[in-house]
Amino acid sequence: MEVSRLWSFRTSYLFIAPFLICFTLFIVIPIIAAVGLSFTYYNGIERPRFIGWSNFQYLISQDLLFLKYAIPNTFKFAIIVGPGGYAAAFLLAWLISKLRGSVRKWVALAMYTPSLTIGIAMTIIWLPLLSGDRIGYLNSILLKLGLIDVPKLWVTNPDLLMNSMIAVTLWSSMGVGFLAMLAGILNVDTTLYEAGKIDGIRNSLQELWFLTIPSMKPQMLFGAVMAIVTTFKTGSIGVQLSGQNPTPSYAGHLIVNHIDDYGFIRFEMGYAAAISVFLLIVMYGANKLSWSLFGSKEE
Amino acid sequence: MRSSNLVARISFNTFMLALSVFMILPIIYIFNHAFKPYHELFVYPPTFFVKEPNVQNFVELFWVTANSIVPVTRYLFNSVVISGLSVLGVTIVSALCAYPLSKHPFPGKKFIFSTIILMLMFTPEIVQIPRYLVVSELGIMNTYWGHLLPILASPVAVFLLKQFIDQIPDSLIEASKIDGANEVVTFVRIVIPMCMPAIATVAILAFQNSWGNIETSTLFMQDDEMKNFPYFLSTLTNNLANNVARQGAAAVAALIMLIPNLIFFIILQSKVISTMAHSGIK
Numbered sequence: 001m002e003v004s005r006l007w008s009f010r011t012s013y014l015f016i017a018p019f020l021i022c023f024t025l026f027i028v029i030p031i032i033a034a035v036g037l038s039f040t041y042y043n044g045i046e047r048p049r050f051i052g053w054s055n056f057q058y059l060i061s062q063d064l065l066f067l068k069y070a071i072p073n074t075f076k077f078a079i080i081v082g083p084g085g086y087a088a089a090f091l092l093a094w095l096i097s098k099l100r101g102s103v104r105k106w107v108a109l110a111m112y113t114p115s116l117t118i119g120i121a122m123t124i125i126w127l128p129l130l131s132g133d134r135i136g137y138l139n140s141i142l143l144k145l146g147l148i149d150v151p152k153l154w155v156t157n158p159d160l161l162m163n164s165m166i167a168v169t170l171w172s173s174m175g176v177g178f179l180a181m182l183a184g185i186l187n188v189d190t191t192l193y194e195a196g197k198i199d200g201i202r203n204s205l206q207e208l209w210f211l212t213i214p215s216m217k218p219q220m221l222f223g224a225v226m227a228i229v230t231t232f233k234t235g236s237i238g239v240q241l242s243g244q245n246p247t248p249s250y251a252g253h254l255i256v257n258h259i260d261d262y263g264f265i266r267f268e269m270g271y272a273a274a275i276s277v278f279l280l281i282v283m284y285g286a287n288k289l290s291w292s293l294f295g296s297k298e299e
Numbered sequence: 300m301r302s303s304n305l306v307a308r309i310s311f312n313t314f315m316l317a318l319s320v321f322m323i324l325p326i327i328y329i330f331n332h333a334f335k336p337y338h339e340l341f342v343y344p345p346t347f348f349v350k351e352p353n354v355q356n357f358v359e360l361f362w363v364t365a366n367s368i369v370p371v372t373r374y375l376f377n378s379v380v381i382s383g384l385s386v387l388g389v390t391i392v393s394a395l396c397a398y399p400l401s402k403h404p405f406p407g408k409k410f411i412f413s414t415i416i417l418m419l420m421f422t423p424e425i426v427q428i429p430r431y432l433v434v435s436e437l438g439i440m441n442t443y444w445g446h447l448l449p450i451l452a453s454p455v456a457v458f459l460l461k462q463f464i465d466q467i468p469d470s471l472i473e474a475s476k477i478d479g480a481n482e483v484v485t486f487v488r489i490v491i492p493m494c495m496p497a498i499a500t501v502a503i504l505a506f507q508n509s510w511g512n513i514e515t516s517t518l519f520m521q522d523d524e525m526k527n528f529p530y531f532l533s534t535l536t537n538n539l540a541n542n543v544a545r546q547g548a549a550a551v552a553a554l555i556m557l558i559p560n561l562i563f564f565i566i567l568q569s570k571v572i573s574t575m576a577h578s579g580i581k
Contacts, residue, residue, distance in 0.1 A: 009405035011482045016411070019396035022452035025433055028414070031421045033429035044428070095315060105568045109561075110319035116507070116560055117325040125324055128345055135343070171322075176504055180459055183496035183571050187466070218462035225416065225458070233422055256422060263424050273425045283420040 038273035048270060055274035066275070069250040070258045073162065074282075077254060078231050080166050082286070085173030086227035090220070092174060093182040094208060108182060114172035122240055126168050130154035130241065155241040158251035165237050165252050175230060177223035184219025188212055224290040232283045235260060255279050326557070333357075333554040340546050356547035363535060363548050369523045371531065378528035381446045382509045382559075388451050389505035390498055397460035398490050402472055412461070419454045427518065434519050445519040446527070450509060456501040463497035464490060499567040506563045511556060529556060 006013075038055055040048035059066060096107050114122075129137045132153040139151040154164045188211070193201075196211050213220065238252025239245045246261070247253055255275060263272035327347060332340070334352040364371035399405060400412055430449065439445040467490065475485045491498065516530035532552040535545050 006406060009403065012399035012403040012405040012408075015399045015482070015486075016396040018392045019452055019457060020411070022392070022448055023415070023418070023454070025437070026430060026449045027418050027426075027452055027454070029433060030426045030429035031418055033432075034421070034425040037425065037429075095311075098311070099315065101572060104572050105565060107315055107319050108568055108572075109564060110323040112564065113323050113325055116564065117329065117557060125328070128343070174322075176455060176459070176500070179500045179503070179568075179571075180462070180497070183463075183500055186572060187463075187496060218465045222459055222462045225419070226455070229420055232420075256424075259422060259424050269425060269428065276422045276425050280417075280421050284417065287416070287420065 034273045035277055037270050038277045040270040041268075042270040042273075043267045044269050045267075051270070055271050056278070059271070059274055059278060065250065065253065066255075066258055069253040070255045073251070073253055074232070074255045076162065077166060077169075077234070078228075078286070081169045081173070081234070082227050082231040084166075084170055085231065086177070086224055088170060089174050089178035089223060089227070090181050093178055093185055094212070096182060097185045098204075108179075111174040111178065115175045118172075122168065122172070122237070126164075126171075126241065127155075130164055132156055156244070156248055158247075158249035161238060161242055161247060161251040164241055168241065169231075169234060169237060173227070173230075175226065177226035177230075180219045180226075181216070181223045184216035185212060188215045221291070224293070225287060228283060228286045228290060232256075232279060232286070255282075326561070329550075329553050329557050332550045335547075335550065337547060340550065356551045359545070360535075360548040360551045363545065367531070371528075373524055374526060374528040374531040377443075377446075377525065378510065381443065381512075381527060382506055384443070384447055385450055385509035386502050386505045388447060389453050389456055390501050392451055393453055393456035393460050393501060394491065394494075394498065395486075397457050397464055398486055400457070401461045401464035402467075402469070402490075415454045415457055419458065427514075431518055440519050441522045441525050443525075445525075446509075446512075446515045449515060449519070450512065453501075453505065453508075456504065459501060460494060460497050463494040467493045496571040499571045503564055503567050507560055510559055532556065 037048055039050060039052060041051050042048035092111050096104050096111070099107060109116075128135075131137075131139070132151060132155065134140055134143065134151050136151065136154070138154065139148070142148045143151065152160060154160050192211055192215060193207060196207060201207050201210060233256060235254050235256025238247040238254065238257065242248055242252060246257065256279070259272050259275045259279070262268045262275065324347065328345070331347060331349040331352075332345075333356055334354070335349045336351055336353055336355060339346065339350060400408060434440060434445055434449060437444075437448075439448060471489055471493075472485055475489050480488065511529050512527070513530050513533055516526040520526050520530075532549075532555070535548055535552060
């Protein structure tokens, strides 16, 4: 009975098989192995030694760097960059859809540039801009305008580093979510807007709220999930901006930095895996939240 | 009324133009940087525009590559093959998977989709070692398979395509089946054309991922002949005692890495925009 039901869907399984095989081999199995490592002591050389929940217990009760810096920093960073980057990506996609057809792809290219040129973009634009001396563009402008008296150390002062990180990350938040939402907006049937005008839609904000957003929910959801994932996976930015690892007074220390620290500097892979599992749980929670906001009933 | 509309239009366009110019600065910089003579390369703060453009850096890169043991054309060949296959592979494999996930009520569908989303959220740092073991167990080290298979399954691509296929009305797919089309024909004739914008977006992503991918060359390829072009470029400036030498060649290398991405993006993005002009989903 059950078998014949499965057999009746054989085409479905055939369709998903190529993806599922590669997915299982190169993503699921390695990740399950990594989760397994989180219950061990593993230094990359000796065999992993099973130590039960110790990594997790240490992580949430004694790891002061993690509790004092990584968690609050990540929380602050994510709460601004997640929703902020998402809103920026959506807003820009919407604005681009208001441009004439031939111009759109060039503006889309401009907005996507930070994602296209990743590392280079950051060091080239932002380091000279935020440089702490008088030559730094931002400092020299602010000094000329008389808004500050002494050059500010945008990337090396622990009080300012996080803000610089947030600004730069927001600038580069037009990634795959942005492309998807742009395609989604342009995909909305134009006859819907004509019908809307008859039904009394007066301005483009009403049009956006009552027509555009409801008809592109799948893309909005995709954008939200990608915003969460990329935000929590961000790590190197503080190190790149300040040029110091760890960042000054751990001001830019995020959970991902903590993973890198244990994984690639101290070679405590088991502990690094435990932090990865913790981060996964945090992302899962944030994701559930956005799902309930955007997901349709049947999902 | 008319004139206030015009003012709004002009200020909107000006705003978008100004923002675009600011955002596109990195591309302008990379183009200019490649043509800078050495004394301009190290100016601080860096200048965006080159003052005395010349092709000395291109010559330098040419000589560096001419002395390489494995001819540079081999690295380029590898990169072109891998990127081409991966764009084709990722789009086809992802679309094939996204269609049933969106439209077929098969058992296990929810579980598979949730797993895909969940795996998307695991940070990649610690996964490298187990993945290395899988690749080595499969015996695909130092083969093109070792470049291709690990990046073939893209959870982001499947998720994106599934979201777009969700928007295709079920009635359209039913109608196609009533007309006697089987699943394959329905997939090719209805599903693919209706989600072309998503397919183009996935292709952009797949190209970007594989063209700049250094990871598979570093981890899974021990033969120099099997490594790809970006890996070769990254060795130009790494491991040098001083970081002044070969900066010119590196500037050109950055440009060479960028241009295919740029062309690919522009071609496919204009496809996204033009397909949509005539086919709204009804």
